[in-house]
Amino acid sequence: MYKVDRFIELTLSESCNLNCVYCYERSKSNRLMSLEIAKEIITQEMNSSITQGHQSVIIYFHGGEICLHFERLKEICEWMWEKNWDIKYRCAAATNGTLVHGHIQEWFRTNAHRFELALSLDGNKAMHNTNRNLSYDRIDLDFFKSTWPHTYVKMTISPKTIHNISDGVIDVITKGFKLSANLAYGCDWSNEQMKYAFAAEMQKLVRFFVSHPEYEPPQNLLQKKLIPLGRCIYTKETIRPIKHCGAGEGMSCYDMDGGKYPCHLFMPSSSDGNERKFSLENISIDDITFDKTCQECSLISLCSTCIGSAFIKHGRLHKAPEDICDYRKIEILSYSTLLFEMLKDKDSYKLTKKITDVEAALSQIAIAHIQDTLRDSIIKYLPDAD
Amino acid sequence: MIINCNDLMQQVNSAKVLLDCIQMEQLMTIRQEQIVACGDNDCNGISAPYIHLEAA
Numbered sequence: 001m002y003k004v005d006r007f008i009e010l011t012l013s014e015s016c017n018l019n020c021v022y023c024y025e026r027s028k029s030n031r032l033m034s035l036e037i038a039k040e041i042i043t044q045e046m047n048s049s050i051t052q053g054h055q056s057v058i059i060y061f062h063g064g065e066i067c068l069h070f071e072r073l074k075e076i077c078e079w080m081w082e083k084n085w086d087i088k089y090r091c092a093a094a095t096n097g098t099l100v101h102g103h104i105q106e107w108f109r110t111n112a113h114r115f116e117l118a119l120s121l122d123g124n125k126a127m128h129n130t131n132r133n134l135s136y137d138r139i140d141l142d143f144f145k146s147t148w149p150h151t152y153v154k155m156t157i158s159p160k161t162i163h164n165i166s167d168g169v170i171d172v173i174t175k176g177f178k179l180s181a182n183l184a185y186g187c188d189w190s191n192e193q194m195k196y197a198f199a200a201e202m203q204k205l206v207r208f209f210v211s212h213p214e215y216e217p218p219q220n221l222l223q224k225k226l227i228p229l230g231r232c233i234y235t236k237e238t239i240r241p242i243k244h245c246g247a248g249e250g251m252s253c254y255d256m257d258g259g260k261y262p263c264h265l266f267m268p269s270s271s272d273g274n275e276r277k278f279s280l281e282n283i284s285i286d287d288i289t290f291d292k293t294c295q296e297c298s299l300i301s302l303c304s305t306c307i308g309s310a311f312i313k314h315g316r317l318h319k320a321p322e323d324i325c326d327y328r329k330i331e332i333l334s335y336s337t338l339l340f341e342m343l344k345d346k347d348s349y350k351l352t353k354k355i356t357d358v359e360a361a362l363s364q365i366a367i368a369h370i371q372d373t374l375r376d377s378i379i380k381y382l383p384d385a386d
Numbered sequence: 387m388i389i390n391c392n393d394l395m396q397q398v399n400s401a402k403v404l405l406d407c408i409q410m411e412q413l414m415t416i417r418q419e420q421i422v423a424c425g426d427n428d429c430n431g432i433s434a435p436y437i438h439l440e441a442a
Contacts, residue, residue: 334387371388
């Protein structure tokens, strides 16, 4: 079992100065969370986190673009920092970076030790501009890199940028950023040609990271949790799905009126504006139903089960095969190959040098299972399958 | 992208030799990679946090 830290998401506003091609917020209002509501939520959550024995709290400000309402953000944070809370906490947010200049930048620089700001950066300049309204040149990349050197920048891949993934990942990583990358949810991924392009790009990335031990492969896209799978296979335990996020467990999301949701994807603004209010606070993996195909998939523990996007699609907590399914398999197969190569010389790679011999052995079992499972179904997408 | 079967079998056999020497109780306590709230998932772009929690 693991202990999930408390993660409190406050929706400051839904308004944004960009309109990214994959944005899931379909009905954006210009309303703003009041200082009073923010204080009430934070006070209540800090107190209940102490009572419930959590070790630390993340207060995460969600948007829209949070810097559009910088003065309110500042008011809330400075109120919080003036008070004494009997629990460790820190503030965080993601931003598109376009407004982080001048006095806003100065404030973040001063408070970087207690406010972590993660940048959304969708690859190289051309890719980023394709997804994110030509905004690349409006970001001070050096500021983000020097102020939060350990923070992962977030790269979202859309159908429009899928042909350039390897260029984009390599560009961001060789600029000195740590990277988390994933395919956008909610896009149409059904085009078969895109799967071939994706496999080719992933293959290029595997080659790159095998030959460049100094760089860490992107989280999510090219890092998977194989050890639990290897253990299940070796001990012949049933392979069960894993809930890959804290929604409805350690995490709660509040809308601008103080309404509480498991995560932002359950808010009405994320689901076509339909009023599908959902306030279930305790969601475990057992509350999710699975289609037969998913139940029978032996890679289910590696599949990111985003319950929020499932809720948007089905109106309930249900997981069904998605048009992204083959892409997930290509990711898993790619990572298994990369890890196999890294384990041959495990002390040279950052990703493998800390894992024990037993964990490496369990990983090997998982790698063999993945290769065996996916060889026939995914091989057609690979450029040099022979 | 596809690993050669012989290489794979060689690695798996070595892994099994090692694991066969480990007690089951020990295997069951192998660390689970920690799941940390939303920071660990692959939520969509603009709002997805990726927090460096070690510094918290």
